[in-house]
Amino acid sequence: MQYDISAILEGYAQGYFLMANDGENSLGWYSSRERALIPLDERFRYPHSLQRILNQNRFTVAINQDFNAVVEGCANREETWISSELKQIYKALNQAGFAYSFETWKGDELAGGILGIVIGGAFIGESMFFRIPDGSKVAMVKLVERLRSRNFMLFDAQMNNPHLERFGSYIIKNRDYKSLLKKAIIQPCSLI
16 A cells, blocks of 8 residues: 655654554554653653663664564553554555664564654654563664764654653643754754
8 A cells, every 4th residue: 555655744744643543444643642752861861770781782773674564563462552454554665765663683683663753953752662571661762872873853752651750751732842842853963
């Protein structure tokens, strides 16, 4: 099936996100009154126990080494908002150079990853997962380092949770999010 990539990107650029909320044929655009952001400044933090794991270099990182496996890993949960159609949209966005998987590997085994959409200097995080403990946590730290080094302005985590709060995530109002997003998407940034 063909997807209108520019229309999909326009939806994200206006502050909406795609989600299937009730089975296979329920894909739609959503917004929320508040957005969770991962800080790209000194407010970013992580548990001290994770520093030991980072120092041990247990994991290597890669971008788009196995995009499809990351999409499947993110969708593989009891309740998922990633329908088959949304998987196809992510794949189309990936082929067009807008969706990325930021992965951690332990040897030749995929340990975890973060799925996101890049528009200019905005990284819109769609989902994350792990197969090996700490795989997604290391991915988060390494992705933030990458976004900082590439001058990204925004790491949108969409919805907050206790796991993200351990990394310093914070909530902003939708109006503030849209203002920040408008500035971020015109920045000429590249994840790769």
